[in-house]
Structures are given as structure tokens and as C-alpha cells.
Amino acid sequence: MKNNQLWIIIAGLLLLNCLTVAFFIKPPEWAGKIGVLSGTKEVVANVGNEGVSRQEWLNEMENRYGQVVLKDLIDQKVIEQLANKYKIKVSDEAVEHELRLVQTMYGSNGQIKGSDEQKWKEQIRYSLLLEELLTKDAIVTEEEMKDYYNDNKDLFNVPTSYLLSHIVVKTENEAKETIKELEQGSSFSTLAMERSIEEFSANQGGDIGFVSEEDDRYPHAYVDQAKKLKTKEWSKPLEVKNGYAIIMLKQKLEGKKYSFKQVKGQIRRQIALEQMDTPVSASAFWNELKVDWFYGEKNE
Numbered sequence: 001m002k003n004n005q006l007w008i009i010i011a012g013l014l015l016l017n018c019l020t021v022a023f024f025i026k027p028p029e030w031a032g033k034i035g036v037l038s039g040t041k042e043v044v045a046n047v048g049n050e051g052v053s054r055q056e057w058l059n060e061m062e063n064r065y066g067q068v069v070l071k072d073l074i075d076q077k078v079i080e081q082l083a084n085k086y087k088i089k090v091s092d093e094a095v096e097h098e099l100r101l102v103q104t105m106y107g108s109n110g111q112i113k114g115s116d117e118q119k120w121k122e123q124i125r126y127s128l129l130l131e132e133l134l135t136k137d138a139i140v141t142e143e144e145m146k147d148y149y150n151d152n153k154d155l156f157n158v159p160t161s162y163l164l165s166h167i168v169v170k171t172e173n174e175a176k177e178t179i180k181e182l183e184q185g186s187s188f189s190t191l192a193m194e195r196s197i198e199e200f201s202a203n204q205g206g207d208i209g210f211v212s213e214e215d216d217r218y219p220h221a222y223v224d225q226a227k228k229l230k231t232k233e234w235s236k237p238l239e240v241k242n243g244y245a246i247i248m249l250k251q252k253l254e255g256k257k258y259s260f261k262q263v264k265g266q267i268r269r270q271i272a273l274e275q276m277d278t279p280v281s282a283s284a285f286w287n288e289l290k291v292d293w294f295y296g297e298k299n300e
Contacts, residue, residue, distance in 0.1 A: 138272035
């Protein structure tokens with residue numbers, strides 16, 4: 001159980017790192033509309049008769065987040081250069097494994113497609129390369145790795161998961177009326193926001209993330225029904241604790257069992273990091289590459 005909690009924490013930190021970098025590096029959708037990134041307009045907002053200038057906005061962004069963003073960019077370059085120096089690589093399969101874990105464990109809006117998927121993979125690759133760099137001199141025996149794998153096989157088996165949305169109403173008649181509106185072309189997410197009594201998911205348009213047979217957050221009937229649905233198809237009314245639910249399947253991720261050979265590198269890094277008991281940070285390598293930056297010579 002202890003190891004399982006540790007892996008969840010690690011996956012959570014990986015997710016937080018990916019989200020942080022994506023937030024700062026990827027321009028918001030509205031940025032191009034008002035020209036703030038290209039500098040074509042000086043004013044980015046108007047409040048009554050007073051405007052907020054682009055320069056004011058950028059200065060505030062730099063004051064609040066500049067050091068964090070610059071550190072992330074430096075860390076990426078440090079990892080790239082040292083990985084090339086020591087000829088360290090991570091496999092595409094290792095990246096896919098981590099991406100699947102992130103999606104199924106934390107994907108409340110878990111559909112990752114196109115350019116977004118590529119950005120996630122890049123950030124995961126950086127994280128794995130950093131772990132390889134930190135543990136490159138660690139000695140972990142084959143026996144230790146096999147014992148770890150045999151003791152924690154459930155950690156390396158990703159179950160088939162279903163990305164679902166639901167609408168929960170009080171009565172069966174309400175559920176039938178909702179299905180009738182869906183059949184007439186109404187939006188599932190809009191109806192969820194308007195009438196679902198499950199407040200948290202209603203605010204998300206009904207999204208409840210990935211659910212698997214091992215998940216005890218939702219009724220087992222959800223997965224049983226999801227197995228019978230096609231993508232973008234919804235179920236008949238399901239009786240649940242607080243009333244009746246309608247679920248819609250948004251995406252299915254097939255489960256996968258990883259062999260010892262497939263996750264051997266992952267296990268080696270994990271054991272080594274536990275033995276080292278040091279923060280997973282690229283800061284330890286700044287001196288090796290003689291990093292000099294706007295905020296000073298040393299990364300405190």
C-alpha cells in the first residue's frame with residue numbers, strides 16, 4: 001500500500017509539472033484575438049474609461065511568474081544538454097506508459113489529442129530524462145528489481161478505462177425526458193449543467209473522468225454500461241443512490257499489462273530515487289553547466 005501511495009504522489013507531481021509548463025508556455029486562446037502577443041495593440045483591457053496597457057500586463061506577469069517560468073525553461077535546457085552529454089534516452093513506450101497513468105488517474109477532462117498530446121509527451125520525456133540523470137550512477141541489482149516487480153505487479157497493470165460524462169436526476173421520468181431531448185439533438189454537457197443534481201460534475205458539463213472496474217467512486221453499473229456503448233453514445237436510465245443517471249462514453253482506453261522487461265528501467269529509477277532520498281530537480285546540475293541567469297548566479 002505504501003508503494004502504491006508513493007506512485008500516486010509521483011504521478012501527481014508529474015501531472016502538476018506538466019500542467020505548470022503547459023500553462024505558461026502555451027498561449028491562451030484569446031491572446032491572438034486581441035494581439036497581446038504580437039504587440040499589435042497597446043491596450044489589452046478596458047475598464048470604464050481606463051485601459052490596461054500591454055506593458056503593465058507583461059510587467060505584472062514577469063513580477064508574479066517570471067522567475068518560475070525562466071527556471072522551467074532553464075531546467076529543460078539543462079536536461080537536454082546533459083542527456084546528450086551522457087547519451088541518456090527514454091523509450092517511447094515508457095512515455096506512453098506514464099501518459100496512460102496520468103490520463104486514467106487524473107484525467108477529469110482526460111481526452112488528450114493532437115498538439116496537446118505531443119506537449120504532454122514532451123514534458124513526460126523531460127521528467128523521465130531527469131530521473132535517469134539523477135540515478136545514472138546508482139547501483140540497483142536485478143534481484144532487487146524483480147522483487148519490486150513481483151511485490152507490486154498491480155502498479156504495472158493499467159486497467160481498461162472509460163472516459164465518461166453523466167447526468168443525474170431525481171426521477172425516472174426526468175431521466176426519460178432528458179434522453180428524449182438528447183435524441184432531438186440537445187447537448188449532453190448543456191443538459192448536465194442545467195439539470196444534473198450532482199453539482200460538482202454538473203459544473204464540468206457532466207464530465208467525471210476515467211472510470212474503471214477497480215474504481216469505487218461510482219456505481220459498478222457505470223462500467224457495465226460503458227462496455228456496451230460506442231463513443232458519443234449514451235445509456236438508458238440507471239438507478240443510482242440519489243435518483244437516476246444517464247452516462248455517455250467519450251473515450252475508451254484499452255487496459256495493458258506491463259512485463260518486467262517493459263518496466264525494468266522505471267523500477268530501477270524508482271528504487272534508486274528512494275535510496276537517494278533527494279528532490280527530483282534539475283537544480284542539482286546547474287553548477288555543472290555553469291548556469292547564469294537574470295535572477296542571479298545560483299538557483300536557491
